[in-house]
Amino acid sequence: MEQTIGETISVLGIFKNASFTPKKFKWNNHTYPIENITSIHELKDGEVVKRRYAVLSGPNLYLLEYNRQDETWELVQIWMEG
Amino acid sequence: MTILHVDLNSYFATIEQQQNPYLRGKPIGIVKDIGRTCIIAASREAKQHGVKTGSNVHDAKHLCPQITLVKADFDKYFHYTKRFYTLIESFTPKVHLFSLDEAFLDATDCMNLYGSAEPLAEKIQERMYKDLGSWVTASIGISKNYMLAKLAGEYAPKGGYFRITKHNLDEILATCKLSDICGIGPRLAEKLKNTGVTNLLQIRTLDDAILKRRFGPFWGPELKRIAHGQDSHLFSFLDTNEYMKGVGRTITGFRLCDDEDQIRQIIRNLIEEATMKTRQMDMAGRHLSIFLEGENRIWHRHQTLKYYVRHPDEVFALLYNGFYKRWQRSFPIIRFGVRVSLLKPMSEISGCWLPQWQKRERIWKAVDTINEKYGLFSIRPGTLLKSKIIRPEVTGYLGDKLYQFRD
Numbered sequence: 001m002e003q004t005i006g007e008t009i010s011v012l013g014i015f016k017n018a019s020f021t022p023k024k025f026k027w028n029n030h031t032y033p034i035e036n037i038t039s040i041h042e043l044k045d046g047e048v049v050k051r052r053y054a055v056l057s058g059p060n061l062y063l064l065e066y067n068r069q070d071e072t073w074e075l076v077q078i079w080m081e082g
Numbered sequence: 083m084t085i086l087h088v089d090l091n092s093y094f095a096t097i098e099q100q101q102n103p104y105l106r107g108k109p110i111g112i113v114k115d116i117g118r119t120c121i122i123a124a125s126r127e128a129k130q131h132g133v134k135t136g137s138n139v140h141d142a143k144h145l146c147p148q149i150t151l152v153k154a155d156f157d158k159y160f161h162y163t164k165r166f167y168t169l170i171e172s173f174t175p176k177v178h179l180f181s182l183d184e185a186f187l188d189a190t191d192c193m194n195l196y197g198s199a200e201p202l203a204e205k206i207q208e209r210m211y212k213d214l215g216s217w218v219t220a221s222i223g224i225s226k227n228y229m230l231a232k233l234a235g236e237y238a239p240k241g242g243y244f245r246i247t248k249h250n251l252d253e254i255l256a257t258c259k260l261s262d263i264c265g266i267g268p269r270l271a272e273k274l275k276n277t278g279v280t281n282l283l284q285i286r287t288l289d290d291a292i293l294k295r296r297f298g299p300f301w302g303p304e305l306k307r308i309a310h311g312q313d314s315h316l317f318s319f320l321d322t323n324e325y326m327k328g329v330g331r332t333i334t335g336f337r338l339c340d341d342e343d344q345i346r347q348i349i350r351n352l353i354e355e356a357t358m359k360t361r362q363m364d365m366a367g368r369h370l371s372i373f374l375e376g377e378n379r380i381w382h383r384h385q386t387l388k389y390y391v392r393h394p395d396e397v398f399a400l401l402y403n404g405f406y407k408r409w410q411r412s413f414p415i416i417r418f419g420v421r422v423s424l425l426k427p428m429s430e431i432s433g434c435w436l437p438q439w440q441k442r443e444r445i446w447k448a449v450d451t452i453n454e455k456y457g458l459f460s461i462r463p464g465t466l467l468k469s470k471i472i473r474p475e476v477t478g479y480l481g482d483k484l485y486q487f488r489d
Contacts, residue, residue: 039101039215041161046457052158054101061102081104 002079011064011073022053025064027075032057052076084199086187087223087231088170088206091240093183095125097162098152100215109133109149111142116153117336123154126240156475160486162214163476167487169213173206179487182476184235186228199224203243227313229264236262251311255282263308265316270301285309328367328423329359333472338377338414345374345415347469349402350394352420354462355474357394360422361450366390366431367422372401376413383409386424390431393442394463397422 013022024033038061039054051066061079066072090096094112099105109128111121121142124133131146142149163182171177176188189202196202203222210218219241223234230246233254238244246254260271260282277296279285285293286309294302300315308314331352339345349372360367368391371384383405391397401420434440449461459471476486 036103038103039097039158041158043157043161046453046460047455048457056103061104079102079104 002077004077005075007075009064009073009075011066020066022055022064025055025057025062025073025075032062083226084189084193085225085228085231086189086199086203086206087180087228087235088185088187088220089223089235090166090183090218090220092123092126092129094123094154094159095128095152096218097159098155099125100217101158103217105150105152106217109146111137111139111149111151112154113139113151114154115336116151120334121151160476162218165214166210169209170206172209173202186231199245200243207241207243227311228317229308229314230311232264233258233262246311252283255309255311258282263314265304265314266308270297273297274305282309325365325425325427326363327425328369328421329356329363329425330371330419330421330423331356331474332417332419334417335415338416340414344469345406345411345418346402347465348418348472349406349420350398350463350465351469351472352418353394353397353401354459354466355472356420356422357392357397358450358453358458359474360392360425361446363425364428365425366392366428367425369422369424370397370400371419371421371423372405373417373419374406374411374415375417375419376415379413381409381411389434390426391422393446395442 007027010026011022012024012026013020015021021037022034024031026032034055034057036056037053038056040051042049042051044050047069049068051068053064053066055062055064059081062075063077063079065074065076067074095110098110098112099108105125107127108125109131110125111128111133112123113120114122119139121128121133121135121137121139123135124137124142128142128146128149131149133142133146133149137145139151159182163179166183167177167179167185170185170187174187174189174192176191178186178188180186189196189199192202193199196205203224206222207220210220221235221238221240222243223231223236223238224243224245225231225234225247230251234244234246236258237246237254258281260266260274260279261268263282266274273296279288285305288306290302290306293305296302297305304315333348333352335348339348368387368389369384370387370391371382373380373382375381383401385400385405387400391400397420452461453459458473459466462471
């Protein structure tokens with residue numbers, strides 16, 4: 001089951017070898033450790049490039065979006081098993 | 083020659099399963115939007131239940147009640163295609179992207195690096211696992227030409243490879259389905275069967291004149307070549323860098339549309355996209371066509387102009403005001419299509435000197451600049467202000483790859 005969220009979040013990660021790897025994110029005063037990144041893809045609309053990370057934390061899959069123009073993070077969607 | 087054909091397995095569904103591990107191992111069907119009735123791609127698990135690309139959702143649920151429907155994300159698929167292309171190109175510069183999920187590699191000149199095609203195929207599989215994800219697999223066909231490499235891919239296991247050599251060629255041609263050959267569609271396969279041809283080897287024994295008479299001046303000799311395992315002419319365009327001949331856009335609605343305003347908006351929207359792509363490639367066309375399809379009926383019109391066009395207002399004036407408004411529409415519409423063809427690069431066309439054309443060109447250049455910066459349809463005609471915008475999407479066969487890869 002999926003749920004669209006669309007809320008701003010904070011993300012902590014490591015920048016190494018010209019690549020950023022998110023490690024945990026904070027949403028609704030709760031910190032979620034990222035156990036696995038299953039997919040990364042980019043979308044472009046005009047000059048705005050957004051990078052989407054599908055990440056596993058606990059039993060859920062989260063879709064995080066980084067807006068490279070605004071340098072902001074958004075939790076786009078949660079996918080829950082069952 | 084050593085050619086490899088790399089075909090990503092169950093592409094759209096596999097990418098969704100790569101992103102969402104909870105979908106892995108389960109039957110899933112990709113639909114354009116939730117509520118749509120056509121499955122545009124099926125996972126390998128769904129295929130095992132008989133669900134195919136093009137299956138109706140109702141039928142799919144009957145065949146496989148546990149199927150999960152997933153909304154297509156074309157941006158994501160195209161992003162993966164770009165990564166796939168970059169990956170393949172790192173092995174040899176002679177790469178031809180054949181569709182969104184398949185590519186040919188001409189590895190003839192890099193055999194010294196890899197020894198033979200088999201280790202190269204293994205290296206490609208390894209890199210795919212690492213770069214695209216552990217769930218993404220490809221079938222790799224190897225042979226001496228494009229046609230046989232693609233055919234070999236049909237025999238390759240998921241995540242593996244298969245080679246057609248001179249030793250197994252006759253056996254493969256004798257046992258493969260006629261429709262496994264790229265270019266032999268259902269109609270031609272049917273015609274071959276009606277002629278008594280049930281396998282490709284039989285064509286070798288047929289007289290050239292009979293073949294030509296029965297299948298025409300192109301397919302007669304072509305079938306003879308295929309029967310001998312020679313490359314099909316259909317692949318000759320791979321080595322050319324010709325520009326696109328036409329840009330079209332079609333869309334199938336959720337339901338039959340009988341509303342004049344909505345029909346006008348959809349036609350305008352499709353024209354905006356087709357002409358935008360034409361301008362992005364710095365081209366113009368002089369053949370315009372439109373078709374509208376109802377439940378069982380179709381209406382279409384086309385015209386070849388003596389001059390080139392590339393602005394949506396002039397295309398709309400002809401297709402909508404000229405053709406559509408003169409037609410007494412007698413049925414509701416479910417499928418819409420427009421096309422600008424006989425394209426030529428602007429550098430090969432004498433520019434129009436008419437002041438109104440020059441003015442249009444300046445306006446649309448300004449619109450393109452703004453839309454490139456702020457996103458497509460940031461500036462759009464008033465007709466589309468209140469309607470739901472139909473955005474561009476990539477097609478499986480990537481017919482507009484020259485446009486998509488223009489950067």
